[in-house]
Amino acid sequence: MNKPAAVSMQVRDIHKGFAAFRALDGVSLRVEAGELVCLLGPSGCGKTTLLRCIAGLERQERGSILIGSRDVSALPPQARDYGILFQSYALFPNLTVAQNIAYGLAGSDRESQHRRVAEMLELVGLLGSEQKYPGQLSGGQQQRVALARALAPAPSLLLLDEPMSALDARVREHLCGELRQLQRRLGITTLMVTHNQDEAMLMADRIAVMNQGRVEQYGTPQQIYGQPATPFVAEFVGQGNWLPFERGRDGGARVGALNLRVEGAQGLERGRLFCRPETIVVNPPQPGDNLFRARMREITYLGNRCRMSFELAELPGHGLLAELAPEAMPRLASPEIWVALPPQSLQVFA
Template identity: 70%
Template sequence: MLRSSPTDEASPGVTIRIAGLRKNFGAFKALDDVSLEISPGELVCLLGPSGCGKTTLLRCIAGLEQQNRGAIYMGSRDVSNLPPQARDYGIVFQSYALFPNLTVEQNIGYGLAGSARDIVRQRVAAMLELVGLTGSEKKYPGQLSGGQQQRVALARALAPAPSLLLLDEPMSALDAQVREHLCTELRTLQQRLGITTLMVTHNQEEAMLMADRIAVMNQGRIEQYASPQSIYESPETPFVANFVGQGNWLAFEGNGNGHAQVGALQLRLADAVAPRCVGRLFCRPESICVNPRHSEENLFAAQMQDVTFLGNRCRMSFEFDELPGQSLTAEISARQLPPSGTRHIQVALPPHSLQVFA
């Protein structure tokens, strides 16, 4: 278990500011004018698909890649052109990058070279206690599980008491159950230490579970930078809506008075749209009401097509009678599932659940 202790000595969190960062690899634009600010003690996740630039951004901050343009500040220091060892950070790589020929205590103490032997011994002992591996000092990485290796890598990154912690997909090699457990523990430890943290991940569940804010990246740019709740409930671009969570899309044309025409359906919207405005409506599956007990707006007859049981919820596909060929998805609790054999249902799309992308 990761835990805080009186020996925790991480430096106070530092503000990280990225200003107009650009990075090219030949003709490929990996980072395209990226600007970002991370508050002291905040945990920010860079979230996006492979090749979107998130790892390149982390490596530029670490000094492992040199940006073509832009600046990187740690507090008031411009570290844009400093070597990695002058930037005051700890880093945990996707592969953990532990030295296989060194013991656990030697791996953790590696970044403390030059310190007095007693200080190194005390600091290593404190880090082992912090990550719950006291007693594993003499083991080698090959004798540890994946989760234990991740803890050693984290302890090594924290041992010099850096003011910034960089995490490059640190959970990707772990199975789902261990990953969720360590995500929770790592987040708790990060909050107790108050260390500014930047984590790269393509796993949206990790980002939602751990982050204060998420920067969703696409093609070298940040599409949205906001809290996990805002990212999920109020995506600012179609890419963010598609990448984070599940969703339904309906092509519409505005017909005035806060209504939109979707095929033969007329839907009332919470957001006003101009007459003849065209675009798409976005709706999360869990916001759809199936066979509502009370009268709802935008209530229409539908045909249930398929149901997938997901434990504490069910995912149901359906078509509106007046919108044939357009399959939509709703998520409901198992108790809300219509009786077996039912095909004819009533489905409502509440106005507040319909987000307009004009």
């Protein structure tokens, strides 16, 4: 099987606008050879426009695009050496599965095309479907055919534009795992657009979180979730709690009538504290820092975890969330609940 040589891809200071709307505002990004990077963000943040600029389907106003060491900024799409899988799959309904996959192999002889189509069908687990038409396939099977077509010419770069969005949740999760394994096996450099956090966390080596035409943070899934660089990233990825604070005693943070020990709040007059629900400890076995009396509002059973909505006794009206394992539920039987906000779990935003 032809295995594409892994290459890096980078964009440098890309700008793109549509009338008065700035879709991309100085985006720079590097994808290492063989890496899978997800562009994650809400609708209208610029992620699809960036992908289309890389593909040559949109022309940036300024900035450069390199695939390997080659500057492709001004080249037409067909000269950029990439495969692309669209949200709609864009399969030709009047062509068979084999003909769809062979569409990008027009320059090779019939025997080479037949051999390559068989290789691709084996790769995506659809051997025996050569003579079927797209309308005879499930959504997941159509996605595999579209992926096989994108990979058939052995491109050095793979671009994926919301490839799972048309699938139901169970099929989507299964195919995410399959696509990730396939990408690792081929070692093909891949850039994927998604608005689905679970997809990005499951598949990406690194994630670029985009907002209003800019990259707000670029890092591993662990960095994006555990050390969000901006309030937008903290709010967009996962769930969290916010506590507005003013400067407290001994470099701490004063939240209402409470004084919290916090790392990193020194020198700030005011700001916001952020923490993930799972970092809050409910009824800890040993007393520690930032331990407060709380009143439970509601508890929701979510299968592998429970989510507790509560408010601190000395901060009424300010709802917070904690997550705990189902086996910790007996600890909530006590009429008095205490929660600990460990100092190392509190992130400070000015």
